[in-house]
Amino acid sequence: MITIRDIRKSFDERPVLRGVSIDVRDRETLVVLGRSGGGKSVMLKMILGLLRPDSGSISVDGIDVLSMTYPRLRELRFKFGFLFQGAALFDSLTVGENVALALRRGRAKDELELNESEIADRVSYSLEVVGLKNTERAMPANLSGGMKKRVGLARAIVPSPRYMLYDEPTTGLDMETADEINVLINDLRTKLGVTSIVVTHDIHSAFVVGDRFAILDGGITLTTGTRAEIESSTNEDVRKYISSSLSTSRTRLT
Numbered sequence: 001m002i003t004i005r006d007i008r009k010s011f012d013e014r015p016v017l018r019g020v021s022i023d024v025r026d027r028e029t030l031v032v033l034g035r036s037g038g039g040k041s042v043m044l045k046m047i048l049g050l051l052r053p054d055s056g057s058i059s060v061d062g063i064d065v066l067s068m069t070y071p072r073l074r075e076l077r078f079k080f081g082f083l084f085q086g087a088a089l090f091d092s093l094t095v096g097e098n099v100a101l102a103l104r105r106g107r108a109k110d111e112l113e114l115n116e117s118e119i120a121d122r123v124s125y126s127l128e129v130v131g132l133k134n135t136e137r138a139m140p141a142n143l144s145g146g147m148k149k150r151v152g153l154a155r156a157i158v159p160s161p162r163y164m165l166y167d168e169p170t171t172g173l174d175m176e177t178a179d180e181i182n183v184l185i186n187d188l189r190t191k192l193g194v195t196s197i198v199v200t201h202d203i204h205s206a207f208v209v210g211d212r213f214a215i216l217d218g219g220i221t222l223t224t225g226t227r228a229e230i231e232s233s234t235n236e237d238v239r240k241y242i243s244s245s246l247s248t249s250r251t252r253l254t
């Protein structure tokens with residue numbers, strides 16, 4: 001369970017978040033929708049303690065993130081898999097080495113006592129889960145955008161996280177590849193039983209993967225609810241947000 005209460009953040013006096021509150025229930029996928037520059041990535045970074053809000057509170061499994069000191073924050077981050085906006089792979093490392101990175105960082109601190117063959121097994125399993133079996137030796141430069149996203153996903157799940165944070169998982173992908181990633185997000189939830197937050201401005205993808213939705217607009221949470229609840233909202237700003245996202249997003253032939 002992740003609880004975000006009334007978080008506020010300004011950069012150089014310019015308010016980005018002006019009171020955002022969101023609850024993420026165990027094993028659900030909550031989608032945060034919002035326009036570009038609205039503070040969605042900032043909010044994800046705050047959950048991991050990578051950025052601090054000016055005020056408000058954030059807790060994970062009932063524990064206050066903002067008062068955690070560094071060793072506790074490290075432990076917290078091990079509970080999370082993070083798919084960064086952009087694939088952010090290291091081009092000089094193989095696919096297998098990229099995926100193993102998350103485990104080696106842990107091993108250095110003896111937080112996960114894994115030997116090389118256990119690391120290789122977990123890397124191989126994670127690649128298999130994302131549909132990239134036996135690609136350990138490939139170099140990122142030779143992969144398509146969709147495959148890079150999958151490697152990013154494999155790297156996120158390799159430490160067996162309880163929580164997954166996806167920052168714009170389908171942005172920049174063609175429609176077919178985006179659909180494949182959405183299927184994978186749903187698969188990971190079933191296979192690994194993770195609790196997820198997906199940040200996106202792609203409302204079609206949102207409806208494919210989300211159980212509940214929060215719309216961030218003007219620095220506040222305009223609304224939170226199921227698809228039926230947000231689509232039947234009588235709030236004028238919510239209705240405007242949904243109709244403008246539907247009209248400016250991709251049109252489907254099916």
Ligand SMILES: Nc1ncnc2c1ncn2[C@@H]1O[C@H](COP(=O)(O)OP(=O)(O)OP(=O)(O)O)[C@@H](O)[C@H]1O
Nearest residue numbers: 011016034035036037038039040041042043085201
């Ligand atoms: N570390 C930082 N220092 C200063 N300004 C920042 C910092 N991080 C984010 N911002 C600003 O905060 C605003 C919100 O950024 P953020 O990246 O969270 O938006 P977003 O909703 O994720 O947008 P997008 O959909 O384009 O990814 C932007 O104007 C950005 O320039």
Ligand SMILES: [Mg+2]
Nearest residue numbers: 040041085167
């Ligand atoms: Mg962002």
